[in-house]
Amino acid sequence: MTIPILDLKAQYxxxxxxxxxxxxxxxxxxxxxxxxxxEKFEAEVASYLKAGTAVGVASGTDAxxxxxxxxGIGPGDAVLVPPFTFFASxxxxxxxxxxxxxxxxxxxxxxxxxxxxxxxxxxxxxPHPGGHGLMDPKSQCRIKAILPVHLFGQNCSMxxxxxxxxxxxxxxxEDVAQAFGARAEIAPGNSKPAGTLGDLGCFSFFxxxxxxxxxxxxMVVTGRTDLAEAVRRLRVHGADHKYHHLEVGLNSRLxxxxxxxxxxxxxxxxxxxxxxxxxxxRYQSLxxxxxxxxxxxxxxxxxGDGQSHVFNxxxxxxxxxxxxxxxxxxxxxxxxxxxxVPLHLQPCFAFLGHRQGDFPHAERAxxxxxxxxxFPELTREQQEIVVQSIQDFYRP
Ligand SMILES: Cc1ncc(COP(=O)(O)O)c(C=O)c1O
Numbered sequence: 001m002t003i004p005i006l007d008l009k010a011q012y013x014x015x016x017x018x019x020x021x022x023x024x025x026x027x028x029x030x031x032x033x034x035x036x037x038x039e040k041f042e043a044e045v046a047s048y049l050k051a052g053t054a055v056g057v058a059s060g061t062d063a064x065x066x067x068x069x070x071x072g073i074g075p076g077d078a079v080l081v082p083p084f085t086f087f088a089s090x091x092x093x094x095x096x097x098x099x100x101x102x103x104x105x106x107x108x109x110x111x112x113x114x115x116x117x118x119x120x121x122x123x124x125x126x127p128h129p130g131g132h133g134l135m136d137p138k139s140q141c142r143i144k145a146i147l148p149v150h151l152f153g154q155n156c157s158m159x160x161x162x163x164x165x166x167x168x169x170x171x172x173x174e175d176v177a178q179a180f181g182a183r184a185e186i187a188p189g190n191s192k193p194a195g196t197l198g199d200l201g202c203f204s205f206f207x208x209x210x211x212x213x214x215x216x217x218x219m220v221v222t223g224r225t226d227l228a229e230a231v232r233r234l235r236v237h238g239a240d241h242k243y244h245h246l247e248v249g250l251n252s253r254l255x256x257x258x259x260x261x262x263x264x265x266x267x268x269x270x271x272x273x274x275x276x277x278x279x280x281x282r283y284q285s286l287x288x289x290x291x292x293x294x295x296x297x298x299x300x301x302x303x304g305d306g307q308s309h310v311f312n313x314x315x316x317x318x319x320x321x322x323x324x325x326x327x328x329x330x331x332x333x334x335x336x337x338x339x340x341v342p343l344h345l346q347p348c349f350a351f352l353g354h355r356q357g358d359f360p361h362a363e364r365a366x367x368x369x370x371x372x373x374x375f376p377e378l379t380r381e382q383q384e385i386v387v388q389s390i391q392d393f394y395r396p
Contacts, residue, residue: 002332003373003382006208010377011272015264022260034253041259042219044266049193051201051221053228056254057235060177060204063218064092064147066252067173067200070220070230071145073098078141080120080170082112083344084362085149089175090343093147099139100352102344104359109302110315110369112148113361114160121168133169138353145171150179150194152338152371153210153276153312154304158184158197165198172198177218178312180211181273185308195221200231205262210276210312211269213258275376276311277303282380283314283372286387292394313338314374318390321370327393333386336371 012019026037038056046054057063073079075097081090083102093100103120106113125134125143134143146165148156156174165172176182176195180203183191195201203209205217220231233240238249280303292298299317303309315338318324325335342362344354356363372386 052223058252060218061088062252063202149175154309155184174198177204217258317368
């Protein structure tokens with residue numbers, strides 16, 4: 001039996017009728033770019049997230065880029081970001097001529113370590129000579145924003161990051177590409193949807209995400225009408241009305257076909273997140289029974305409370321990771337490594353002058369992480385096979 005890391009066909013089989021009807025409606029209308037179906041989807045996402053405004057764009061990458069553009073971030077500015085994330089969380093910064101300041105991750109959860117951010121801002125950053133705010137002593141750039149990434153579906157410590165941003169007058173741009181449906185606790189018993197706590201939240205509808213389309217798609221959500229207007233303008237070449245360009249933007253619109261399918265899938269998102277959470281609990285109890293956990297062999301993700309982690313990926317740390325991965329592949333079990341090279345060591349960011357050893361937690365994570373099969377339709381039997389095979393590998 002082959003166990004895929006994600007089984008989109010199983011999901012499609014369940015909603016095939018609804019998806020086809022939605023696509024047919026678009027084909028009948030022949031309205032493919034933006035238009036009423038995209039507007040409906042934007043309104044539904046805004047209402048689901050209880051966010052002010054949602055703006056559909058062409059991808060999660062563009063959601064990040066357009067958000068930073070809307071904030072006016074560019075050359076001479078710096079943004080705090082973790083080095084252990086998908087490439088786009090950082091490329092959106094350098095694409096605009098701004099400078100990423102890497103903040104190492106918390107080894108417990110792979111997320112930006114707010115204590116490391118706090119000590120950077122409190123101890124290493126300097127007052128900007130132009131007044132108002134802080135400067136990165138290395139690049140001499142003005143520190144403008146924090147870009148936390150809710151990696152694998154798990155919320156960052158937003159209350160602490162918001163307090164830091166307020167103290168140092170920084171924007172927060174949330175990378176929520178992997179965490180649609182997650183909730184962040186801001187005070188005991190009080191949580192809000194991930195992506196609605198910062199100035200802007202950036203979602204991806206790449207097919208493998210919890211809410212995934214039939215291709216690329218993304219969304220920016222914000223409670224600020226000025227930023228929503230800026231993103232709306234920037235996604236259509238910076239035009240406030242047709243052929244009148246206030247600034248140079250992008251061509252980055254959500255297709256009506258994507259919106260139509262995503263409207264169907266949005267109706268299932270809570271159920272799918274719940275099913276992912278339930279499967280994470282099942283992995284947890286199966287793994288604990290193996291006796292491999294916590295003995296420098298395996299460590300498991302924190303299951304979180306409520307919807308604080310919606311398990312877009314179920315990522316463990318494993319000793320002899322690459323050998324284990326090859327063994328599982330031989331057993332027909334597909335796994336993933338997100339991400340094998342931390343971003344401060346990527347050739348294209350060599351100009352930032354970082355070296356091996358600069359961000360040890362990110363580097364260790366890159367060597368140890370393994371994403372196991374995780375999707376709402378994953379069966380108990382499949383999970384038992386995954387865990388049994390891992391046990392067989394370590395105790396032949
Ligand atoms: C953390 C993170 N940020 C940004 C992106 C970019 O999204 P997209 O692939 O839709 O451009 C992704 C998705 O691949 C992601 O996982």
